[in-house]
Amino acid sequence: MSSTRLADGEWHRLHPATPLLKGGIALIAILGVIIVNLRDVLINIVFSGNPGDEYDPFVWILEHDFAGLILLGIVAGLLLFVAGFYISWRMHTFRITDEQVEVRSGVLFRTNRRGRLDRIQGINIVRPFVARLIGAARLEISVAGQDANVQLAYLGSSAADELRREILLLASGTKSEAAEASTSSTLLDDLLAPELSPDAAPPESVVQMHLGRLIGSLLLSSFTVVLLAAVAGVIVVTATTREFFFLFGFVPAIIGMGSYYISKFTKSLRYSIAGTPDGIRVGFGLLSTSNETLPPGRIHAVQVSQPLFWRPAGWWEIKLNRASHSSTKGAAGQANTTILPVGNLADVRKVLELVLPGLMDPEAIELLERGLTSKGGNDGFTNSPRRARVLRWFSWRRNGFALVPGAALLRRGAIWRTLVVVPTARMQSVALYQGPLLRRLRLAGIRMHTVAGPVMPYLGAVDADTAVQAFGDIAQSAVSSASSDTSHRWRSS
Amino acid sequence: MRLDIAAAEWRRVSPKYVVVDLVGTLIFALVVVAATSVPAFVTRIVYLWAIPASIAIVFIVVLSLTPRRVRAMGYQLRDDDLVFRKGLMFQRFVAVPYGRMQLVDINRGPLDRAVGLSELKFVTAAATSGVTIPGLPAADAEELRDKLVALAESRRAGL
Incomplete structure (x- = not known):
């Protein structure tokens, strides 16, 4: 399967193990349970001649001589199941043409889904643990919109990598034939290979995730603080009321929190990020891995933020707004919006250079880095006036914005530091607002509208005249940068 | 002020x-x-x-x-974007570049129809843009919509 090109406009089928991975495992598990139960009955028959417990359904069947009938039924059911899986596999086909990707599936209810290649927001290759053992991978092509994904589950592992490369090449706007560079990888290679697949990508991740830093960042997260507060609360309540009931009530919560930590930990452990000609490649995951390519020009807002307890260590987190909302559960859940789980300033710089290519020239990067840590004042940002301290008690010195060519930087917060970068070429609209309170203080707020996501680009309590000025500048920048922006067809010149 | x-x-x-x-x-x-x-x-x-x-x-x-x-509501068509204002106590100005408009809706409620008005709604890829111009004479609204769709088409950018 991996030897032929998949993106040739013809209909192809998925990996033969697909039914097994999608639901067949449950079938095998059910069979296993039945067989284990049967074994007990068999042992009883052999050793005592008596089937044993008469309430057991198997015993009942045996005693009423239905065994043959039931066996026949089971075999027929199994055949039906296998045939059903086989037919659904036969009917599930996909093709990739120069303009679109198309998937047909379903036996009784046929669905046909097409996605336009030039609207691709990202291509994700997810390898759940079981699929990885078999050497299969799920390819998800996300298109702009809510749950607008085209899923190819499952493909051969190397075929998925190659297909992604070809789709990106088609989407990039080149008309040249896909480069014929076939990578053959064995199953063993695939299990051991680093998360960045060898093709095209410079294999080095620009950011290294240290084990200590990852553990530290989890322990110092806001979540831990809430957890500790809750634990303290429970202890106090238990000590004062002498009712141990509360302690037991807390056990399920503890289990839930533990699993939260573990899943967050294993997901971030093998984090990697690297630039490729076709966009950024972000890899996550230890057992189930996911590895996503974000083509250039698909990022609508970037937020660099620092929870309070990360400050002594100087760690930051980077999140994104993207037009696609992947419905992927599990392995890819975190990869979608958190592009850097934890990193120091140097990591932030490297990631931002990848995420906002062209926008972040050395000057802008320097401005941004200064903006992240500065206490405010005259640091290149237009900050709130002194009278804003009524509304921004601690952060009025830092609450400000800066405009660089092609992007707007909004900075908020002195305790929970946040800095949002919005490429104005991607911005949808900009709003200026003022309520009665802000009017009394001669202040106003600015809100930039981007596609929905975890990043909220807004800035309150700016000097009113400055805000009006900024509103005009941002609106102007949105128009001029959009007309010169060609990054969504990054290889066409 | x-x-x-x-x-x-x-x-x-x-x-x-x-x-x-x-x-x-x-x-x-x-x-x-x-x-x-x-x-x-x-x-x-x-x-x-x-x-x-x-x-x-x-x-x-x-x-x-x-x-x-109602007098405080207004809009203007600038060279490259549409600006809409509303609000008296809570003022709000929104600028939407033409190229970002995904679609333009015309809505007419029963009261609107009685006096011959329409409401124009602009949808961008951001759910929060929320630009709705009420109270446009029906003919104006349709003319404005056609004009805006044409403008959006000529300045279409990627998402």
Whole structure:
């Protein structure tokens, strides 16, 4: 399967193990349970001649001589199941043409889904643990919109990598034939290979995730603080009321929190990020891995933020707004919006250079880095006036914005530091607002509208005249940068 | 001092929209006041009448400000974007570049139809843009829509 090109406009089928991975495992598990139960009955028959417990359904069947009938039924059911899986596999086909990707599936209810290649927001290759053992991978092509994904589950592992490369090449706007560079990888290679697949990508991740830093960042997260507060609360309540009931009530919560930590930990452990000609490649995951390519020009807002307890260590987190909302559960859940789980300033710089290519020239990067840590004042940002301290008690010195060519930087917060970068070429609209309170203080707020996501680009309590000025500048920048922006067809010149 | 942006003349929405807004708000106010009067009416507790009374006062203020609020609404078509303003107490200005418009809706409610007005709604990829221009004469609205769609088409950018 991996030897032929998949993106040739013809209909192809998925990996033969697909039914097994999608639901067949449950079938095998059910069979296993039945067989284990049967074994007990068999042992009883052999050793005592008596089937044993008469309430057991198997015993009942045996005693009423239905065994043959039931066996026949089971075999027929199994055949039906296998045939059903086989037919659904036969009917599930996909093709990739120069303009679109198309998937047909379903036996009784046929669905046909097409996605336009030039609207691709990202291509994700997810390898759940079981699929990885078999050497299969799920390819998800996300298109702009809510749950607008085209899923190819499952493909051969190397075929998925190659297909992604070809789709990106088609989407990039080149008309040249896909480069014929076939990578053959064995199953063993695939299990051991680093998360960045060898093709095209410079294999080095620009950011290294240290084990200590990852553990530290989890322990110092806001979540831990809430957890500790809750634990303290429970202890106090238990000590004062002498009712141990509360302690037991807390056990399920503890289990839930533990699993939260573990899943967050294993997901971030093998984090990697690297630039490729076709966009950024972000890899996550230890057992189930996911590895996503974000083509250039698909990022609508970037937020660099620092929870309070990360400050002594100087760690930051980077999140994104993207037009696609992947419905992927599990392995890819975190990869979608958190592009850097934890990193120091140097990591932030490297990631931002990848995420906002062209926008972040050395000057802008320097401005941004200064903006992240500065206490405010005259640091290149237009900050709130002194009278804003009524509304921004601690952060009025830092609450400000800066405009660089092609992007707007909004900075908020002195305790929970946040800095949002919005490429104005991607911005949808900009709003200026003022309520009665802000009017009394001669202040106003600015809100930039981007596609929905975890990043909220807004800035309150700016000097009113400055805000009006900024509103005009941002609106102007949105128009001029959009007309010169060609990054969504990054290889066409 | 209210906010204003230095720009060309604002185009106002039709004065007839005051009637639409007044009648719409009045109906809504009557429904809300009637609903909140039920507890007082049923229980015959006198001070429960404070709830519908205070709500009625709020609505009276809102209604009395309606003509000014409608006058405060305006829009202008600049070279590359549309700017919309609204609000008296809570002012809001939004600038939408033409190229970002995904679609333009025309809505006509029963009250709008009675006086021959339409409401134009612009949808971008951001759910929060929320630009809705009410109270446009029906012919103007259709003309404006066609113009905006043409403009959006000529400045179409990637998402």
